[in-house]
Amino acid sequence: MARHERQVVAYKGRPGGRRCRANPAAGDRTGADRPLTAHEPAWRTIPSWFVHGERDLNIPAAALRFMAERAGSRSTREIPGASHAVIVSQPDAVAAAILDAVDHVQK
Structure with a gap:
């Protein structure tokens, strides 16, 4: 990844979508019209495919492998x-995984 791309990602990096950034305590209802709840983790019932970097410094590779195995990837x-x-750094590998998943789901 080019240096300027890394800087953009570092600057803009923040939790997921608008609902994650809503602050109901401050009166911000942006996307928070209903509470985020889950009774059963989606990975227990929805098929998953997993792509991760060997040198991920945010989440250790061993933890990522564990999560993939636990989810039945x-x-x-x-x-x-x-x-x-x-x-961003390996879009072809990620695209290949997505296409594999699509192919599997269409069968």
């Missing part, structure tokens, strides 16, 4: 030398 791809931003 249909395919786990650990990209050698890739970082946490594997979707």
Whole structure:
């Protein structure tokens, strides 16, 4: 990833979507019209595919492998030398995993 791209990701990096950033205590209802709840983790019932970087410094590779195995990942791809931003640094590998998942679901 180019230096300027890393800077943009570092600057903009923040929790997920608008609902994650809502602050109901301050009166901010942005996307928080209903509470986020889960009675059963989605990974227990929805098929999953897993792609991660071997050199992820945010989440250790061993933890990522554990999560993939626990979720029953249909395919786990650990990209050698890739970082946490594997979707940016290795788009072809990520796209291949997505296409594999689509192919599997269509069968």
